[in-house]
Amino acid sequence: MAQRLSVRKTLKLFIGGSFVRSESGRTFACELAGQTVHAARATRKDARDAVRAARAAWAGWRERSAYNRGQIVYRLAEIMETRRDQFEQALGIAGASATAAQREVSASIDRIVWYAGWCDKIEQVLSTKNPVASPHFNVSSPEPTGVVAVVPPPAPALLALVSTCVPIVCSGNTVVVAASHEDPLATITFAEAVATADIPAGVINLLTGYAAEIAPTLAAHMDVNALDVWSSDGEFIEKLAELATDNLKRVRRHAAPREIFWSGAKAQGLDWIEPFVEIKTVWHPAGV
Amino acid sequence: MKRPKTRAKGKNVPAVTRVTLAPSDAASWQYAPAPETYDYFKIAPRYGLFIGGKWVAPKDGRRFPTLNPATEEVLTHVAEAGPADVDRAIKAARNAYERYWRRCSPQTRAKYLFRIARAITERSRELAVLESLNGGKPIRESRDVDIPLAAAHFFYYAGWADKLEWAFPNRHPEPLGVAGQIIPWNFPLLMAAWKIAPALACGNTVVLKPAETTPLTALWLAEIIEQADLPPGVVNVITGGGDTGAALVRHPDLDKVAFTGSTEVGKQIAIQCARLRRPVTLELGGKAANIIFEDAPMDQAVEGIINGIFFNQGHVCCAGSRLLVQESAIELVVDKLYRRIQSLRVGPPLDKNTDVGAINSKAQLAKIDELARSGEQAGRPRYQTECALPSRGYWFRPTFFTEVALSDRIAQEEIFGPVLSVMTFRTPDEAVEKANNTRYGLSAGIWTDKGSKNFKIAAQLRAGVVWGNTFNKFDPSSAFGGYKESGFGREGGIFGLLPYVKDRWRSA
C-alpha cells in the first residue's frame, strides 16, 4: 500500500488572533529535520499591524478581572499539556533530544501555571496603602504598562518565549514578539496553543522572521510602551535601547544567558512582572 | 479684562449707614506688607563646591551669579563645576562608597539620615527664606510645603535604611554604587531630598547637581550634611548649568543617573544612559488634565483648580494645566474661577500673604509669555488677575484661556507657568479620552462627589498620580512618577527605593 502523503502546514504569523502571511508575501527558508520549510518573514508593516492589534486588545485585556486573566493563562497551560506531543515534536524537529524536549515542554507548562496563579496577586503584593500626613486616603498600585515588544533569545525556543511573554501578559499587558528566526516551529506551535486557549485576539502576537529586521521597528514604534530584549549582540541591544528613548519606553535589556538559566528558579519571579507595570498613586480626601 | 457676567447678579450691596464707622474703617481693608525677616543669617559673596566633605573652589575658577528673580538682584556667586570638578566629585563619591558607606551598618546610615531630617527642621525658616529668595516662590509655600516635606522625606527614608529586606520580600537588595542626580529649579530643596534620601538609605553615595538658577538651598543642605558628620564624599554637591549636568551623566564611573526636569533633556539623558547601559530614572514633564464633573464639590473644585495651576507659579511638572469641565458646568466654573483669581495676591515672595510669587527666571518668563501669546493668536479668550505687578523682577499674572481646543499649543505644550487652558467635555468617556490624549502621563485630577465615578475614572486615566477631589498633594510615603513621556521610576514610598537597588534579577 502506498504511504499516505502528509499534509504540510504553512508557517504563518500570528497577529490579532489570526494566522496570516506576511503582508509582503516574503518567507524565509529554514532547515527543519532535513527538510527545507518556508516560514513567513515579518516586515515592518507586519510589526505595525501587530502593534495595532495589541493596542486594540489592550483595554479589554487589562479590564478583565485578574481572576479571569488567571483562568485564561491557566487554560493555556491546559491546552499545552494536551498538545505536549506536538510541542515535543516541534522541538525535536529543531534538534532537541527527546528528553530535552520533554523537559523544556514540562518546564514551559509549569511556568505558565505558576504565572496563572500570579495574576490576581500582583496587585496585592505590589500595592501599598500609604500613611500620608494629611486627611487623605492614599494607595499606590500597579497597572499594566501597555503594549510591550519582546525580543526573546533564540534558545530555548519555547521556554524562553513562555518565560518572557507570560509574566508580561499576566499583569494585563499585550505583547508583540519578534521571535528568533532559528526555530519558527516552536513559535508557531505556541501560537496555535494561544489561539485555542481563550486568550483574546491580539493579546499575544507572534512574528517570525528576523528580529534584526523587525525589532528596530518595534523599538521605535511610538505606540509601544515597553521593550524586553534578550540578545547576545551588545550592539543590537544598544541600538534598540536607543531607539526606544524616543517615546521613553521602559526597557529591560539582558545579554542572552546560557540555556540552562531558563530552567532555573531565577527565570521566573515577581521581578519578571514588575518591569512592565506602572505604579499609580490615587489620592482622595477622607472627610465627612 | 472683565469677565462678562453670564448670570443674573444680585442687587448691589446697600451702603452702610446704621453704625458709626470711621471712613478709614469702612474703606477697603488692605493687608499691610508682612515681609519675612532674615537678619539672623548671611549669604556669603561666593560659594565653592562641596566635594569629599570639603568646600573647594572650582578647578578653573569659574563662577556665575545667582539672582533673586523677584528683584533681579544678585544674591551671590556660585561655582560652575567643570569636567575636572565632576570627576573629582565622582571620585570622592566612589571612594566614600567603597571605604565608608557600603560598609557602614544599615542602622548607622539610618541615624545619619535622621540627623539630616532633624537639622532641616531646625533650620527650616532659614531654608524657607532662601528658597523664596532664590526661587521666587511665596514664603507661605516654602515654609508650609517645601521645607517640611523635605525634612519629612529624609525622616521617612531614614527608617528604611535598616529595613530594606522588609521592603523587598524574598530578595536581597544591594546598592548600585555612585548615583549622579540632577534636579530642577521648581522645588530645589525638596527635589534634593527626593533624590538624596532614598539613594543614601539604600547604601549609595551621590553627586548632586542643583539647577543653575536655584543652587542656594542645596549648598545649605551640603552644610547641614557636613555638620551632621556624614563620612566625606557620601554626598557631594556641584553647582553649574547644563554642561555640568552633561559631564556628570556621561562620566564613565557612574552607576546610576536620576534626573528631574524637562522631557527634552530627559530624552537626551535617556539616550546617553541607553548607550552606557546605565540605570536611569526620569521624572519629566506633564500636561495634566484636571477633570471637573458637574456634580463636583464646586467651591473646593475651584480651589483645586487654583492650587493645581497657580501653586508655585505653575512651575510644577504635575500642574493641572488642562482644565476639562463638563459642558453643563462651564459657565459656573469659569465665573467662579474668574472671581477667584481676582483675590490671588501676586507679589513679593517673602511677603507672608503672597499667593503667587515671581517667575523663576527671565528665560522662563519669556517662554511663558510666548506660549500665552500663542493662545491669544489662536483667538482664545484670555482672563487674568487684574493687579499691579512690581516694576522689577520676573512676573506673570495668573491667567486662563477659555474655549481652548486640544490642538492649541497651550493645550499641548508644557507651559510650566501660571497659565491654564480651559476645555469642555460632555460625557465621562470623552473626559477620559481627552485627558489621556497627550504624550505625557504624570498626573491628573478628578472632581466628582460620586465615589463610583471617581474610582472608575481614576482607573482609566493613564497617569502616575491621580488626585480625586484634591490636587498637588505630596507625601514621602506616597509614590510619585509618570507614565509615558513623563518618565519612569517612582519617588516616594517603598517604590522610591527600587531605583536605588540592584536589578533584583541579578541579585536574587
Added chain:
Amino acid sequence: MPPTTVDAVGLEERAGVLSTRSIKKQAKIQGLRLAIACMDLTTLEGKDTTERVRQLCGKALRPDPDDPSLPSVAAVCVYPSFVRTAKAALAESPVKVAAVATYFPSGQTDLAVKLEDATAACQAGADEIDMVIDRGAFLAGRQREVADEIARVREATRPATLKVILETAELGTYDSIRRASWIAMESGADFIKTSTGKVQPAATLPVALVMLEAIRDFEYDGGRPVGLKVAGGVRTAKQALQYLVLVKETLGDEYLSPARFRIGASSLLNDVLMQLSKERSGAYQSEDYFTKD
C-alpha cells in the same frame, strides 16, 4: 443653582490657609476697629439682670473710655426680657438691640409659641431678631417645615433684621450646613448665623467659610446679598481678624461692614481693645486696665 456638595477636607484646607494670613500694623488696627464695629456684644445667661444689661450697653456705646475714636459696636444681643432695658440704655445711639427668640436656644416648642416669642421681642423694641431653626425637623428630613417656620417668623418680625441661627454643631456635616444656609436665605434671612453659643464647637473657620460660599452662590444665583454672623467661641482678636480675612477673600470688601457681617461675642471686645492698645504703645497689656462690663 445646581445643588453642590462640600468636600470637608478641601474646605478645611482653604480655611486653614486663610487663617495664616499675616495681619500687621495698620491693617491690624483697621481690622480690629472693623471687628468692633461688626460686633454684637452679647449676654445670654440665666443670671442676666437689668443692671448687667445696662452695664453691657455702656460698654457697647463706648468700648474704650480712653479712646473716643473707637466705633461703638453694631448691636447688643440679649434675651427678650431685656430688650426694653437695652433699648432705653442705647436710646439715641446707632447701636441696635438684638433679641434671641423662637424658644432660644433649642427651638423645641410649637410654632405658635415661637412666633409669640419673636413678636413680643419686636414689640418691646428689638431692632434685630436672632431666631433658631428647628434642627430636629431639619435632621428628620422635614426641611420644608424648617423653611416655612423661618418664613413665618420673617413675616411676623418685619421690619426687624432677621438673623437665622443654624446651630451648625448640631447639623453634623458641612453639606447640611450648606443646605440649611440655603433654606434660611430662601426663606428670608437677612443674616445666617452659625450658633447659639450654647453648643460646642460653635463658630469655626470652616463652618464660616461654607456659609460664606453659600451666601456667594445665593447672590450669584440672583438672590439678595445676605450677611453672616459668627457666634460662640470667638474670644480673641486674632480669631476676629481671621474671620474678617475669610469674609474679605470669599465675598469681597463690600461685605466687610456691620450690614453684612457680625461677630456675636462677649469676652472678645476686651481682647480687641488690649490688642489695639498694644499696637498703640508697643507694650503687651494687662486685663486690669480694661473694664469688664
